[in-house]
Amino acid sequence: MWLMLCSPQDLPALWAYRGLKAQGLEPLELVADGTLSCSIRWEHRLTTKDTLIDITLADGRIIRHDSVRGIINRLSYLVFPQLELGKPAERDYASQELLAFFMSWLHAMPRPVLNRPKPPMLSGQWRQISEWVWLAGKAGLPAAPYKKSSRSLFPEQQSYERVVPYGTPVKTVITVMGTPVDSSLPQEIRQGCRLLAQLAGTELFGIEFANGPAGPWTFAGATLFPDFRLGGSELLEALKSILQGGEK
Amino acid sequence: VNPMVLLCGIPTEPPLALVQNELNNLNIPSLTFNQRLFKEIELFFEISQGQVAGRLNLAGQSYSLEDFTGVYTRLMDWQNLPEYKNAGANSAQAAYCRVLHETLTNWLEVAACRVVNRSGPMSSNFSKPYQAQLIRNEGFEVPETLITNDPDIVRDFWQQHGRIIYKSISSVRSIVQTFEERDMERLDFIRWCPVQFQEYIDGINVRVHTIGSSAFATSIDTKVTDYRYAHRVEDGSIETSVFELSDEITEKCIRLSQALGLDFAGIDLKITPEKRIFCFEVNTSPGFNFYEAQTGQPIAKTLALYLSGS
Numbered sequence: 001m002w003l004m005l006c007s008p009q010d011l012p013a014l015w016a017y018r019g020l021k022a023q024g025l026e027p028l029e030l031v032a033d034g035t036l037s038c039s040i041r042w043e044h045r046l047t048t049k050d051t052l053i054d055i056t057l058a059d060g061r062i063i064r065h066d067s068v069r070g071i072i073n074r075l076s077y078l079v080f081p082q083l084e085l086g087k088p089a090e091r092d093y094a095s096q097e098l099l100a101f102f103m104s105w106l107h108a109m110p111r112p113v114l115n116r117p118k119p120p121m122l123s124g125q126w127r128q129i130s131e132w133v134w135l136a137g138k139a140g141l142p143a144a145p146y147k148k149s150s151r152s153l154f155p156e157q158q159s160y161e162r163v164v165p166y167g168t169p170v171k172t173v174i175t176v177m178g179t180p181v182d183s184s185l186p187q188e189i190r191q192g193c194r195l196l197a198q199l200a201g202t203e204l205f206g207i208e209f210a211n212g213p214a215g216p217w218t219f220a221g222a223t224l225f226p227d228f229r230l231g232g233s234e235l236l237e238a239l240k241s242i243l244q245g246g247e248k
Numbered sequence: 249v250n251p252m253v254l255l256c257g258i259p260t261e262p263p264l265a266l267v268q269n270e271l272n273n274l275n276i277p278s279l280t281f282n283q284r285l286f287k288e289i290e291l292f293f294e295i296s297q298g299q300v301a302g303r304l305n306l307a308g309q310s311y312s313l314e315d316f317t318g319v320y321t322r323l324m325d326w327q328n329l330p331e332y333k334n335a336g337a338n339s340a341q342a343a344y345c346r347v348l349h350e351t352l353t354n355w356l357e358v359a360a361c362r363v364v365n366r367s368g369p370m371s372s373n374f375s376k377p378y379q380a381q382l383i384r385n386e387g388f389e390v391p392e393t394l395i396t397n398d399p400d401i402v403r404d405f406w407q408q409h410g411r412i413i414y415k416s417i418s419s420v421r422s423i424v425q426t427f428e429e430r431d432m433e434r435l436d437f438i439r440w441c442p443v444q445f446q447e448y449i450d451g452i453n454v455r456v457h458t459i460g461s462s463a464f465a466t467s468i469d470t471k472v473t474d475y476r477y478a479h480r481v482e483d484g485s486i487e488t489s490v491f492e493l494s495d496e497i498t499e500k501c502i503r504l505s506q507a508l509g510l511d512f513a514g515i516d517l518k519i520t521p522e523k524r525i526f527c528f529e530v531n532t533s534p535g536f537n538f539y540e541a542q543t544g545q546p547i548a549k550t551l552a553l554y555l556s557g558s
Contacts, residue, residue: 042442044395046377048384083440094441096418100375101395101442104417107378119374127357130295134358137298145296148355150289150348 001027001067002243006074008032012228013074019236025243035059037078042101051108070243071106071113072204074225075122078102112242114176114204115224124202124224129163132222135199141192141207142214162208162221170208170220174231177203177242181235189217196222206230252315253555254304256281256352257322262537264322266548267555274549276556279306281352283324284331287341291351293358300358313355318362318555322533323349362511362555369509370532376417376444379508379529386504388517388527391446399435402445411448451520454491457536457547458505458513460554463498464545467491488542497525504530512551 002025006013017030041056053065080098083091099122106117115124127135133146146163162170173180173193180193193207206226212218228235253271257264259280271278281289281304293302293313302313326332326349335341356363372379380390394405395417406412406427414431416422425431427445453468470486493501497517504527505513514534518526536547 042395042397043401044377044393044442046380046384046390046393046395048389048392051381086440093416093418093420096420097416097441097443100378100418103375104377104381104395107375107381117378118368119371119378125368128354130354131357134295134298134300137295139298143297145294147292147294148351149292150344150351151292152347 001029002069003063003071004028004030004074005036005071006030006033007076008034010074010225012226013072016072016228016236016239019233020240020243023236023240025240029061029063031057031061031063033075033078034081036075036102037080037098038082044101044104046104053105053108055105065108065110068109070111071109072239072243073106073113073115073117073123075102075106076225077122112177112203112245114239114242115202121224124205125200126224127200127222129161129221132200133163133219136192136196136207136219136222139192139195139199141189141196141219142217143219144213161223164210164212164218164220168210168212168220170210172206172208172223172226172230174206174226174228174235175204176235176238179238180207181231181238183234186217252311252317253278253552254281254316254319255279255322256283256319258283258324261322261324263535263548264320266537266540267320267552270549270552271556274552274556276552279304279311281306283326283329283349286326286329286331286345286348289348291348291355293351293355295358300355300360302355313359316359316361317557318364319356319359320364320551320555321356323353362557364512364551364555365510365532372508373529373532374419376415376529382508383504383527383530386507387500388504389524391449391526391528393444393446395442395444397438397440397442399438402435402438402443403432405445409447412445413448414443414445417442417444449518449520449526451518451524451526452491454493454517454519455539456493456501456515456517457534457539457545458502458510458515459547459550460511461502462550462554463493463501464539464543464547464550465491465493465498466539466543466545488539490543490545508532511554 004013004017021028035057038058039055040058044053055063078099080095083094102122103117103119106113106122118125130146130148133143136143173182175193175197178194178197180190196207206223208220209217210220253276255264255268255278259265259282290305293300304311304313326345332342332345353367357366377395384390396402412427413424414427415424454465456463456465466488468486468488501515508530510532514531516528540547
């Protein structure tokens with residue numbers, strides 16, 4: 001089976017879940033973040049040769065490590081309401097332990113896992129916008145100079161996610177396993193997206209562009225949680241193909 | 249312009265102080281980003297076409313960021329600085345403290361010089377079983393491990409191995425304990441949160457510090473399950489000495505550090521009487537002063553030279 005891990009409010013993920021099922025990717029199980037965090041049984045074995053992890057969900061489903069063929073992972077963070085009754089110090093400790101458990105679980109799952117976790121994030125390596133701009137420059141994507149100063153408490157109307165002012169329209173190019181899913185991209189932008197994916201080591205993410213100081217394809221930011229709907233059927237086909245390819 | 253080393257943290261903290269001392273002995277110019285003096289520090293950087301440039305203003309002088317050959321970070325949580333707390337969380341000083349540290353940590357991720365260590369690689373021990381999978385990829389043995397909230401399979405695991413230990417799996421520090429009969433009474437508590445159990449590995453503890461392509465190994469001989477807390481128990485004596493690693497194991501340790509993206513690492517090994525080598529975990533910001541004081545190994549000096557670009 002394949003898994004879609006997401007929050008129940010993650011509309012792009014729910015759209016992709018329905019779309020992938022409609023395209024015949026079965027069995028595809030939707031596991032909501034709350035369902036996962038309130039699992040009732042965990043068994044994680046690690047030896048020099050193998051890793052085996054089984055999780056029993058409260059709704060009776062069992063996720064066996066060896067029965068999963070691929071995952072779309074949209075987990076940003078997990079909360080554990082079952083720990084609310086604990087003392088604050090014990091609650092914090094247990095939350096850290098559970099997050100560490102799920103980190104290991106996601107890393108151990110058979111590929112493809114889009115995205116594999118990178119501590120401390122469950123959904124791939126989180127980066128500051130400054131690091132994305134740096135990587136985009138190295139990838140040859142057009143990017144405006146980025147400035148950061150300890151004296152700028154509110155740096156030039158920039159958000160923490162984008163290098164363009166709030167409200168600037170952006171175009172998102174979703175990149176899956178190093179390939180931008182947008183056949184209309186200019187060749188040099190396509191090549192830059194490929195290189196950025198390689199430098200970032202991130203399986204699935206969105207690269208955002210805006211009409212800015214470096215031209216109509218000025219790098220604006222990157223996100224681990226792109227809106228899948230923007231990729232349309234072309235993205236669904238790419239995801240299906242990669243998920244069916246399995247571990248290589 | 250002379251190459252410079254930047255030390256970040258609290259100057260009296262032992263690892264930072266040891267490296268500072270060695271930099272002085274070697275006549276390598278250095279600067280200290282003393283977090284407690286955050287009000288007197290300014291930092292600026294710019295990224296253009298993948299290149300990074302900027303300036304650090306400190307104690308009335310201005311330094312180009314491109315002149316730093318290496319940065320050693322031992323940053324404490326800025327929210328715990330007395331000067332931050334005294335300023336009040338909503339004060340302008342507190343806001344400045346936050347932005348300064350944010351600017352510093354942003355720069356460290358993209359700085360062209362050696363950074364010991366960058367924050368991404370330092371996060372691998374956020375999850376010990378996650379890190380154990382990376383360790384295993386580099387050819388080390390790892391102890392047989394069970395993480396569960398099911399008491400029944402813990403009983404089976406205990407029966408299977410005879411002697412097992414338990415410890416945390418996150419980066420929250422815990423004292424490694426041997427599982428004993430009296431623990432059976434509270435075993436049901438694990439239903440709330442999975443707990444890590446491991447087969448007990450008999451042998452000699454060896455801490456390996458890797459710095460770039462150098463490695464220093466210290467053996468720690470003790471009867472205590474967790475030697476870091478030996479002082480707390482009766483008969484908690486430990487004996488430390490320089491340990492000679494084979495070339496093969498030295499290379500393996502260096503490869504492991506590189507695979508984790510760490511310029512400086514503390515690798516915890518256990519070598520059994522049968523010469524099997526298990527790796528328990530990798531400390532991504534090792535406090536090496538204890539081992540240097542016990543054995544006289546030149547860890548701080550090697551780190552100082554590494555930071556200078558040697």
